[in-house]
Amino acid sequence: MIEVRQLAKRFGNTPAVREVSFGVSAGELLVLVGGSGCGKTTTLKMINRLTEPTSGTVLIEGQDVSALPGHVLRRGIGYVFQRVGLFPHMTVEQNVAVPLSLLGWAAGRIRERVGEVLELVEIDPSLRHRRPAELSGGQQQRVGVARALSSEPKVMLLDEPFGALDPLTRDRLQQSFVGIRKRLGLTAIFVTHDMIEALLLADRIAVMNDGRLVQVGTPHELLASPADEYVERLVDTPRRQARTFDELMAGVAR
Amino acid sequence: MDLLPGYLTAHLQLALVALLVGIAVSVPLGVLAARVRWLEQPVLGVASVIQTIPSLALLAAMVPLLAAAHLPSIGYLPAFIGLVLYSVLPILRNTVTGLATVDPALIEAARGVGMTPRQRLVRVELPLAMPVIIAGIRTATIWTVGIATLSTPVGATSLGNYIFTGLQTRNQSAILVGCIAAAVLALTLDGLVRLVAVGWERRHRGLLGVALGATALLYLYTGVTLGRELLRTQHERILVGAKTFTEQYVLSEILAGQMMHETGTPAEVAQALGSTVAFDALRTGDIDVYVDYSGTIWATLMHREASPTNRSDVLSEVEQFLRERHGIVVVGALGFENAYALAMRRERAERLRVRRISDLVLHAPTLSIGGDYEFFGRAEWRAIRERYGLGFATERSMDSSLMYQAVAQGNVDVISAFSTDGRIAALELVVLEDDRGAIPPYDAVILASERLRRRHPEAIDALRRLVGTIDGDAMRRMNLAVDEGGQSPTAVARAFLEALWNRE
Ligand SMILES: Nc1ncnc2c1ncn2[C@@H]1O[C@H](COP(=O)(O)OP(=O)(O)O)[C@@H](O)[C@H]1O
Ligand SMILES: [Mg+2]
Numbered sequence: 001m002i003e004v005r006q007l008a009k010r011f012g013n014t015p016a017v018r019e020v021s022f023g024v025s026a027g028e029l030l031v032l033v034g035g036s037g038c039g040k041t042t043t044l045k046m047i048n049r050l051t052e053p054t055s056g057t058v059l060i061e062g063q064d065v066s067a068l069p070g071h072v073l074r075r076g077i078g079y080v081f082q083r084v085g086l087f088p089h090m091t092v093e094q095n096v097a098v099p100l101s102l103l104g105w106a107a108g109r110i111r112e113r114v115g116e117v118l119e120l121v122e123i124d125p126s127l128r129h130r131r132p133a134e135l136s137g138g139q140q141q142r143v144g145v146a147r148a149l150s151s152e153p154k155v156m157l158l159d160e161p162f163g164a165l166d167p168l169t170r171d172r173l174q175q176s177f178v179g180i181r182k183r184l185g186l187t188a189i190f191v192t193h194d195m196i197e198a199l200l201l202a203d204r205i206a207v208m209n210d211g212r213l214v215q216v217g218t219p220h221e222l223l224a225s226p227a228d229e230y231v232e233r234l235v236d237t238p239r240r241q242a243r244t245f246d247e248l249m250a251g252v253a254r
Numbered sequence: 255m256d257l258l259p260g261y262l263t264a265h266l267q268l269a270l271v272a273l274l275v276g277i278a279v280s281v282p283l284g285v286l287a288a289r290v291r292w293l294e295q296p297v298l299g300v301a302s303v304i305q306t307i308p309s310l311a312l313l314a315a316m317v318p319l320l321a322a323a324h325l326p327s328i329g330y331l332p333a334f335i336g337l338v339l340y341s342v343l344p345i346l347r348n349t350v351t352g353l354a355t356v357d358p359a360l361i362e363a364a365r366g367v368g369m370t371p372r373q374r375l376v377r378v379e380l381p382l383a384m385p386v387i388i389a390g391i392r393t394a395t396i397w398t399v400g401i402a403t404l405s406t407p408v409g410a411t412s413l414g415n416y417i418f419t420g421l422q423t424r425n426q427s428a429i430l431v432g433c434i435a436a437a438v439l440a441l442t443l444d445g446l447v448r449l450v451a452v453g454w455e456r457r458h459r460g461l462l463g464v465a466l467g468a469t470a471l472l473y474l475y476t477g478v479t480l481g482r483e484l485l486r487t488q489h490e491r492i493l494v495g496a497k498t499f500t501e502q503y504v505l506s507e508i509l510a511g512q513m514m515h516e517t518g519t520p521a522e523v524a525q526a527l528g529s530t531v532a533f534d535a536l537r538t539g540d541i542d543v544y545v546d547y548s549g550t551i552w553a554t555l556m557h558r559e560a561s562p563t564n565r566s567d568v569l570s571e572v573e574q575f576l577r578e579r580h581g582i583v584v585v586g587a588l589g590f591e592n593a594y595a596l597a598m599r600r601e602r603a604e605r606l607r608v609r610r611i612s613d614l615v616l617h618a619p620t621l622s623i624g625g626d627y628e629f630f631g632r633a634e635w636r637a638i639r640e641r642y643g644l645g646f647a648t649e650r651s652m653d654s655s656l657m658y659q660a661v662a663q664g665n666v667d668v669i670s671a672f673s674t675d676g677r678i679a680a681l682e683l684v685v686l687e688d689d690r691g692a693i694p695p696y697d698a699v700i701l702a703s704e705r706l707r708r709r710h711p712e713a714i715d716a717l718r719r720l721v722g723t724i725d726g727d728a729m730r731r732m733n734l735a736v737d738e739g740g741q742s743p744t745a746v747a748r749a750f751l752e753a754l755w756n757r758e
Contacts, residue, residue, distance in 0.1 A: 075368030
């Protein structure tokens with residue numbers, strides 16, 4: 001479904017992403033994980049050409065993304081932003097409707113679809129006429145996901161969508177997202193710096209370090225045979241936390 | 255007070271249309287400047303330079319520019335263009351700033367959902383910049399309404415007519431009415447823009463509807479009245495010019511009243527034109543008729559020294575010059591002279607034993623002289639200085655309406671008075687004799703355009719009936735009735751005309 005070949009980006013003389021290659025098959029969720037500044041966002045933005053690559057190619061359903069005008073390409077790909085993504089001067093409803101109106105949908109059909117997709121992300125209908133500033137962080141990110149989903153894109157790109165939320169809200173949103181993904185059979189690339197989130201959500205995980213792809217594999221493969229010291233340290237944290245948790249539980253049980 | 259609706263409408267016609275055009279020019283220009291980086295500095299630079307030109311000067315500068323381009327240089331157009339230029343900077347600057355301060359993350363989000371650059375501008379950047387742009391429009395609204403009061407001297411009617419007439423005729427309440435009306439109008443329009451902004455921001459349909467509805471009504475009213483006026487101008491209307499002093503206001507009303515009475519063609523007065531502005535306007539056909547003085551034309555246009563002190567010689571040479579060189583019709587002399595004259599307080603002149611200008615030469619180095627805005631730049635002043643070898647300690651320019659007060663109170667010792675000014679007698683001033691003939695005679699003559707003679711020969715006939723009907727005393731009485739008696743120039747003119755018509 002998505003094919004990334006030797007994708008590279010330099011900003012001036014500093015390489016941000018160095019010849020990265022991986023593939024995502026239809027219906028699969030690939031989580032891109034790695035430390036801050038390792039090139040995850042840049043890689044993601046090169047897929048929908050928010051950033052133009054220095055070299056390399058991206059194919060979606062076999063078609064080179066550089067063949068389409070950027071804005072046409074992006075209308076077919078849902079994108080959830082790391083930080084501010086909702087337009088503050090529009091209501092919830094209007095925000096979600098933006099991709100649909102760009103595609104030239106009729107008003108009636110837009111209204112219907114906006115209702116559906118807001119229901120899907122569990123946004124209460126009473127919030128539909130609010131501005132983003134009048135929503136909680138979790139609600140804002142649900143609306144962001146709804147907007148990315150509204151046009152039923154073939155591919156979704158999510159850049160740390162739950163990164164700024166408190167743990168409880170993040171957990172609820174992760175659960176919703178898992179549910180939605182299963183129901184819609186989405187193909188998605190999900191960026192996070194949180195290994196636990198990666199392990200929970202991913203079909204496969206791609207680990208990046210300093211602009212390079214270090215290892216791609218299922219959560220099990222990563223845990224069982226980390227490719228290098230960096231991956232090992234990365235998976236060690238959740239493992240240690242799980243052990244501590246088990247010990248605590250055992251103590252309570254005794 | 256009965257003039258208020260007319261002045262207010264004229265003021266709206268200037269300010270509202272200029273503002274609309276200003277917005278239509280500066281918002282796109284601001285968008286362009288925000289887009290094309292290298293344009294930003296030059297565009298903002300030019301707008302700032304325009305802003306530093308004093309507003310009165312900017313409006314006045316439009317007159318020769320338009321005349322050079324063979325466009326109507328008196329009246330609505332020069333004032334309108336000046337106002338548009340003035341309204342550009344605040345809107346332009348705020349558009350550029352507003353667009354520049356949009357969060358880059360939101361611009362990326364707009365790209366991310368698949369907007370084209372144009373959709374991004376219309377759907378995201380402009381709406382987010384709107385509060386800042388509206389703040390700029392509010393500033394421009396206040397400025398435009400305020401500065402529109404300065405369009406009177408370029409011949410456009412506005413609330414400024416109250417202020418300028420009031421200043422000239424020492425009518426404090428007229429000045430006050432003009433200022434208050436302009437201020438109230440500025441605040442009302444500003445409030446309306448604010449209401450639109452609040453309605454927009456809060457998505458309050460009712461509020462937005464009321465504000466936009468009121469704005470639309472105002473524009474509709476302005477558009478309809480302006481359209482009707484333009485049609486009427488196309489149709490037939492005789493425009494009488496008046497320079498910036500009381501006598502000219504009275505005379506222009508007399509000319510207008512006489513022509514309307516005799517021909518039925520509507521005649522209007524364009525007030526407070528600078529002296530060369532009035533002449534140029536007549537030459538280009540922007541006004542049809544006004545009163546000038548033979549000596550003024552003799553000295554400033556013909557650049558002649560004042561040798562022939564004979565009134566009729568000067569008059570006939572001036573007539574010939576105007577007819578042959580400028581195609582201007584000299585209808586005839588009204589019958590009085592309004593000469594530039596040096597005047598002093600009687601008591602002071604007697605103490606210094608000054609009767610003639612040549613008596614002044616000895617004292618001048620310790621005396622100060624006050625003159626109207628034009629005086630010290632005029633050929634007559636040069637001629638007086640050279641002929642007598644006069645040199646005053648200080649020369650002070652001031653408004654002609656304040657000169658007389660200034661000399662009466664001893665703030666200056668000598669002034670460049672107008673010989674028909676009623677205040678010479680009222681304030682116990684004496685006119686010094688021009689014993690060396692430096693000052694030419696100043697017969698008041700009615701000048702008309704060739705076009706008026708072609709289109710309305712009957713109006714020329716009507717004006718001809720005024721020739722020789724006003725002597726120096728009559729003019730002085732009428733000036734005094736306005737300057738000290740508190741009557742309006744229109745009322746004084748009407749009284750004169752009724753007396754004239756009764757006699758006939
Ligand atoms: N527009 C840009 N200009 C210059 N450098 C950039 C730009 N965007 C990202 N970088 C640099 O590229 C590297 C990778 O950034 P990014 O992809 O945002 O990392 P991540 O999302 O993994 O935290 C960082 O060193 C960052 O400073
Ligand atoms: Mg990032």
